[in-house]
Amino acid sequence: MRSVRASAPQLAAIEPYDPKYIPADVMISANENSLDVPFEIRREIEHEIRKVPFNRYPDPLANDLRDMIAEANGLDRDQVLMGNGGDELLFDLALAWGGPGRTFLNFPPTFSVYRNNAQLTNTAIVDVARKEDFSLDEEAILARLAQGDIDYAIVTSPNNPTGGLATGNIVRAMLEASDALIMVDEAYFEFSRYTVRPLLEEHDNLVILRTFSKAFSLAGVRMGYLLGNSAVLNEFKKVRQPYSVDAVSQAIARIVYANRAQFEKGIDAIIEQREVVFDALNSLEGVSAFPSDSNYILFKLDERIDAGKVWADLLEAGVLVRDFSRSAGLENCLRASIGTPEENERFLQELVRIVNMT
Numbered sequence: 499m500r501s502v503r504a505s506a507p508q509l510a511a512i513e514p515y516d517p518k519y520i521p522a523d524v525m526i527s528a529n530e531n532s533l534d535v536p537f538e539i540r541r542e543i544e545h546e547i548r549k550v551p552f553n554r555y556p557d558p559l560a561n562d563l564r565d566m567i568a569e570a571n572g573l574d575r576d577q578v579l580m581g582n583g584g585d586e587l588l589f590d591l592a593l594a595w596g597g598p599g600r601t602f603l604n605f606p607p608t609f610s611v612y613r614n615n616a617q618l619t620n621t622a623i624v625d626v627a628r629k630e631d632f633s634l635d636e637e638a639i640l641a642r643l644a645q646g647d648i649d650y651a652i653v654t655s656p657n658n659p660t661g662g663l664a665t666g667n668i669v670r671a672m673l674e675a676s677d678a679l680i681m682v683d684e685a686y687f688e689f690s691r692y693t694v695r696p697l698l699e700e701h702d703n704l705v706i707l708r709t710f711s712k713a714f715s716l717a718g719v720r721m722g723y724l725l726g727n728s729a730v731l732n733e734f735k736k737v738r739q740p741y742s743v744d745a746v747s748q749a750i751a752r753i754v755y756a757n758r759a760q761f762e763k764g765i766d767a768i769i770e771q772r773e774v775v776f777d778a779l780n781s782l783e784g785v786s787a788f789p790s791d792s793n794y795i796l797f798k799l800d801e802r803i804d805a806g807k808v809w810a811d812l813l814e815a816g817v818l819v820r821d822f823s824r825s826a827g828l829e830n831c832l833r834a835s836i837g838t839p840e841e842n843e844r845f846l847q848e849l850v851r852i853v854n855m856t
């Protein structure tokens with residue numbers, strides 16, 4: 499049998515994305531919504547799916563959804579673009595604005611997918627690290643942008659996994675510091691109730707990423723979207739897979755979006771529970787939680803406690819959180835999504851038991 503020649507050289511530095519998704523009683527590792535789509539909405543979805551012709555290609559741009567989202571955001575159809583989850587649109591960003599000889603400005607610690615996409619597309623990466631409290635280093639960012647060689651940057655607001663918001667002022671300053679395309683990743687914006695959407699009126703180099711995976715309980719369906727100016731989105735259209743958003747997902751997302759007001763109560767509950775979990779974590783000796791505007795909380799264990807071991811002990815007790823303890827800038831940190839009150843209580847109980855034993 500012939501051996502196989504090596505894959506593209508840029509893959510050597512890349513590990514396949516592994517969310518470490520292990521079945522557990524309490525799944526609070528992936529920032530999902532613990533509550534599935536309400537039963538009545540699921541019934542409506544089933545009815546809608548019955549009408550989908552499976553033998554025909556879907557509408558490639560999902561124009562019905564674009565119209566709904568455009569209307570809700572005071573925009574036109576050509577200022578909205580759908581994707582197979584936010585992930586596809588993040589990849590498309592690297593394809594369209596990255597590449598050999600191009601440069602991506604990253605603000606670690608943040609979502610690791612950005613870096614991977616840059617590596618995959620042979621895009622140079624410039625890091626401007628966050629400050630100790632994980633806020634953005636505005637001075638350093640603006641100075642770096644002013645050099646004029648940055649092609650695109652991604653500002654995550656709220657940031658994953660650290661939880662804090664980027665304010666409109668810092669985003670505006672970035673938009674004015676250069677002509678780089680600035681993506682603001684608002685995957686979790688419904689939990690902060692804060693958006694930089696107003697900045698779109700005056701800034702052609704802004705594009706906003708959103709997703710149905712979190713607030714709208716559709717992580718399993720894969721639906722994300724961009725808001726931006728039509729010329730920018732036209733470049734995304736050139737690199738996207740024509741049929742990435744399938745007909746069934748389009749039908750599901752239409753019904754969910756039409757019923758989005760029904761998700762508000764669940765979002766309120768998560769915001770309320772976030773305070774409960776934050777206070778409980780900070781009242782524990784040896785644990786400090788970072789303030790969050792999102793549906794998860796990052797917390798750091800002091801050096802006497804091995805976070806990797808706490809992660810394993812929690813899993814043993816049926817609670818899956820995310821282990822960042824070996825990630826640069828996040829040493830000895832774990833992240834827990836905000837679940838239902840019962841899930842949060844079980845997580846906190848087990849954490850108290852485990853930390854008190856060490």
Ligand code: PMP
Pocket residue numbers: 529582583584585586609654657658683685708709710711717720721722
């Ligand atoms: N951006 C951030 C910051 C995320 O955390 C995620 C999901 N983990 C995404 C984008 C992409 O989400 P999805 O592909 O499910 O829309």
